[in-house]
Amino acid sequence: MNTQTLLKEFNLRNTLPRTCILDEFTKSSYALSHNDLENNLGNKFDRVTIYRTLKTFLENGILHKVLDDDGIVKYAICATHDCSHEQHSHSHVHFKCNFCGQTNCLNDIAIPNISLPKGYKFHETNVLINGICKDCNEG
Amino acid sequence: MNTQTLLKEFNLRNTLPRTCILDEFTKSSYALSHNDLENNLGNKFDRVTIYRTLKTFLENGILHKVLDDDGIVKYAICATHDCSHEQHSHSHVHFKCNFCGQTNCLNDIAIPNISLPKGYKFHETNVLINGICKDCNEG
DNA sequence: CTGTGTGCAAACACTTTGCAGGTGT
DNA sequence: ACACCTGCAAAGTGTTTGCACACAG
Numbered sequence: 358m359n360t361q362t363l364l365k366e367f368n369l370r371n372t373l374p375r376t377c378i379l380d381e382f383t384k385s386s387y388a389l390s391h392n393d394l395e396n397n398l399g400n401k402f403d404r405v406t407i408y409r410t411l412k413t414f415l416e417n418g419i420l421h422k423v424l425d426d427d428g429i430v431k432y433a434i435c436a437t438h439d440c441s442h443e444q445h446s447h448s449h450v451h452f453k454c455n456f457c458g459q460t461n462c463l464n465d466i467a468i469p470n471i472s473l474p475k476g477y478k479f480h481e482t483n484v485l486i487n488g489i490c491k492d493c494n495e496g
Numbered sequence: 497m498n499t500q501t502l503l504k505e506f507n508l509r510n511t512l513p514r515t516c517i518l519d520e521f522t523k524s525s526y527a528l529s530h531n532d533l534e535n536n537l538g539n540k541f542d543r544v545t546i547y548r549t550l551k552t553f554l555e556n557g558i559l560h561k562v563l564d565d566d567g568i569v570k571y572a573i574c575a576t577h578d579c580s581h582e583q584h585s586h587s588h589v590h591f592k593c594n595f596c597g598q599t600n601c602l603n604d605i606a607i608p609n610i611s612l613p614k615g616y617k618f619h620e621t622n623v624l625i626n627g628i629c630k631d632c633n634e635g
Numbered sequence: 636c637t638g639t640g641t642g643c644a645a646a647c648a649c650t651t652t653g654c655a656g657g658t659g660t
Numbered sequence: 661a662c663a664c665c666t667g668c669a670a671a672g673t674g675t676t677t678g679c680a681c682a683c684a685g
Contacts, residue, residue, distance in 0.1 A: 370684055372640065391674085403642050408675065410640095422565060424624060430567045450610065455619060469608035471589060471623065476630035480594060483624045484610065485563060491615035509659055511665065530649085542667045547650065549665095 367417045374402045378410050379419070387461040388423040388431035388451070423451055423460055424485045433462055451483070454490035461490075506556045513541045517549050518558075526600040527562040527570035527590070562590055562599055563624045572601055590622070593629035600629075 360379040364371050381389060381397055389397075394407050411432060414420040423431040450468060453460040468482050499518040503510050520528060520536055528536075533546050550571060553559040562570040589607060592599040607621050 370639065372684075374641075404674095405643080405676080406641055413640095424563050424565060424622075426561065426563060426622065428567060428569045452612070452616065463613065465613075466610060469610065471605060471608065471625065473591070473625065473627070474602065474604075474630070476633055477591065478628035478633050479625065480627040481625070483563075483565065483626070485622045485624075486610065486612065486618065486620070487622070488612070488619040489617040491613070494615055494617050509664065511659075513666075543649095544651085544668080545666055552665095 363419065367419060369413065369417065374406050374410055375413075377401065378407065379414075382420065382432070382434045387459040388433040390429050390431045392429075393431075423462070424483050425460060426453065426485060426487065431460055449484075450486060452486045452488065452490065454493055455487055456489050456493040459490065460485075502558065506558065508552065508556065513545050513549055514552075516540065517546065517553075521559065521571070521573045526598040527572040529568050529570045531568075532570075562601070563622050564599060565592065565624060565626065570599055588623075589625060591625045591627065591629065593632055594626055595628050595632040598629065599624075 360376045360383070361371055363379065364375060369375065377398060378394060381394055391404075391407055391411065394411075395404060398407075411420065415422065415432070418435055420432045421435050423433050425431055450463040450466045451460055452463050463486075468484055471482065473479055499515045499522065500510055502518065503514060508514065516537060517533060520533055524532075530543075530546055530550065533550075534543060537546075550559065554561065554571070557574055559571045560574050562572050564570055589602040589605045590599055591602050602625075607623055610621065612618055
């Protein structure tokens with residue numbers, strides 16, 4: 358999916374910061390924080406613009422937040438394309454490497470069904486697995 | 497377990513802020529953020545003291561961090577008592593209510609085994625389930 | 636041309652650090 | 661008595677808001 362068409366699809370204006378930021382996400386195999394983006398993009402854009410772009414993408418369901426175990430908010434592209442502002446569906450597994458710190462989405466792995474106690478209403482499940490990733494393990 | 501003895505067990509001094517903060521956690525059925533503590537305790541203690549106390553408790557394995565999907569760091573008591581600085585073992589399920597915002601630990605629910613792709617090394621799993629909790633569902 | 640997006644400045648919120656004095660053991 | 665803990669001040673970091681100008685459609 359082209360970034361240009363993606364933006365158009367969501368009725369968002371095609372601007373340089375937006376396409377560059379989207380490109381970062383499509384290029385990256387792991388979830389990116391605001392800080393990652395700032396580093397990757399040099400000083401090309403204002404820090405505030407990045408915040409606002411992330412927010413816009415979140416609201417439109419282009420990105421989703423990725424859980425992190427030490428409070429750093431990270432984002433990743435919604436791979437399944439049925440996300441919108443109202444309805445996100447990205448119940449999938451995230452793996453965080455304790456060595457390199459990278460978090461990536463293991464889209465192929467299904468989340469097992471967990472039965473909740475009586476009275477609880479299920480909406481979605483997020484799983485964060487910690488460990489050592491493939492690259493760090495081999496290296 | 498008494499808070500006094502708990503502190504002694506970890507070679508921590510028995511001070512007012514510590515006992516009060518520990519009490520908050522034993523009283524509460526859900527995970528508490530720094531902000532929650534500040535509110536619950538009035539202005540009894542300095543904000544910095546709360547930060548430092550939380551840090552101390554974390555390092556000693558009295559508390560553990562609870563994942564949250566919007567970046568607010570929350571803490572809960574380590575129910576299983578085999579946590580220490582080096583080795584935490586609290587792979588359990590957290591449930592966050594989208595209505596009241598409270599997150600609690602579902603200690604009874606076991607985490608299903610998820611098999612990782614080849615090359616990945618497992619350490620621990622954190623599960624955060626979103627939905628509507630019992631109280632909000634009935635209310 | 637219109638309304639949205641960007642950049643800059645500043646405010647705001649959250650967390651950590653340094654230091655002097657107080658307190659538990 | 662001593663080491664540790666607390667409170668205050670201040671610095672550091674992360675995020676949001678207001679406003680004027682620029683630019684996409």
